[in-house]
């Protein structure tokens with residue numbers, strides 16, 4: 001008897017489902033996740049022999065950090081501009097597909113009195129840059145889909161890596177970063193600059209000193225109408241990605257800072273998420289206008305709710321389409337206090353939460369609103385993070401989103417120079433980046449819960465509390 005080919009494919013597919021369905025686990029052939037007891041669970045590969053955890057990892061000190069930059073568009077150009085203000089740095093190589101972008105960054109070095117850097121052009125120019133033996137750090141500012149191939153190549157050639165946000169575009173890429181970093185013993189830091197903003201670090205300091213009591217709920221977002229920006233991205237990479245991918249593809253600015261408050265993989269962990277998105281209206285209009293296509297996967301507004309092992313909730317939002325004021329939310333709800341960055345910066349506290357000397361003459365509590373402006377200003381001074389006390393003035397002068405970008409670069413170089421663990425490790429990069437695919441998958445399956453992969457492979461409770469490393 002001759003079988004119909006369609007019948008054969010269906011039978012095969014069903015047998016995979018049936019076989020794996022015995023233990024309440026159902027896997028559709030070709031997907032990298034299963035359905036287990038009402039939850040979507042992404043495959044979690046075992047740690048391969050020869051790999052070791054990178055938790056708390058510190059490399060040998062590098063007194064002069066030799067850097068190669070890859071991707072010199074808007075963000076890479078700005079990074080070169082900031083790096084010429086950091087002491088103990090040599091810029092060895094500049095790489096972009098386009099030669100004129102290298103020339104613009106070279107001009108920054110000329111103006112700053114830095115020696116000329118070697119130029120690398122073309123889509124694979126980064127390979128020769130990574131293969132050099134006189135470079136310590138590869139700093140990647142390309143479009144999203146190029147981050148992981150370049151980062152992996154760099155680590156495999158013995159270089160530490162700093163990579164723009166999001167570090168990876170899906171779960172499988174997140175594992176590639178983790179596995180390569182663990183195998184090569186090279187740092188892989190995602191450049192989540194919002195973790196270094198002045199309000200965020202002050203509020204983190206306050207949270208760590210217990211001012212908000214027990215943290216219960218936090219919020220973060222990337223709400224930024226990108227209408228004036230879409231045409232600037234090289235070869236339309238960003239709209240192109242969003243046209244094809246549902247979910248919160250740019251979660252890290254809102255998510256990273258609140259994960260630090262919750263000590264994620266430092267005694268706490270993300271357990272699962274659910275996501276829901278709106279239909280696409282503005283995205284679809286843009287796709288028709290700029291790409292000539294009639295479909296757009298990314299919802300105009302995406303909400304993601306996440307729960308942690310310690311019973312907290314996190315809400316993350318993404319909207320890069322509709323006319324709204326820029327907003328990263330950054331909100332902390334604790335049992336004894338509250339912090340809010342957007343649209344209005346403010347704090348609220350229960351009675352007796354603040355030390356008496358914060359502002360001796362103004363009331364410290366308010367049940368209907370924020371503390372007064374005088375108390376707010378006093379708190380921002382009183383709890384200014386020690387890193388900001390040290391570098392704020394220079395950071396504001398050099399700039400980069402008001403100075404936070406410079407604080408980030410300064411910290412990266414400081415930790416490398418002093419042989420310290422970096423502020424953000426490869427597990428942060430993976431946890432914060434994987435929200436894109438996890439939220440897209442939840443939304444696609446009617447907001448079904450999705451288990452968070454444990455990129456530390458069981459080590460999330462070994463270090464207690466997030467902290468910035470400081471040289472003795």
Ligand SMILES: NC(=O)c1ccc[n+]([C@@H]2O[C@H](COP(=O)([O-])OP(=O)(O)OC[C@H]3O[C@@H](n4cnc5c(N)ncnc54)[C@H](O)[C@@H]3O)[C@@H](O)[C@H]2O)c1
Nearest residue numbers: 071072073074075076096097123141142143164165233234
């Ligand atoms: N942290 C922040 O605040 C922030 C702000 C803006 C952008 N970003 C991130 O920075 C990255 C770059 O964004 P952008 O706005 O500069 O984009 P862009 O389009 O202006 O620049 C990207 C550059 O990468 C180059 N490039 C692409 N493929 C390359 C390759 N194989 N080798 C070398 N160069 C290559 C392109 O030629 C282009 O010059 C993105 O990941 C983005 O999400 C972060």
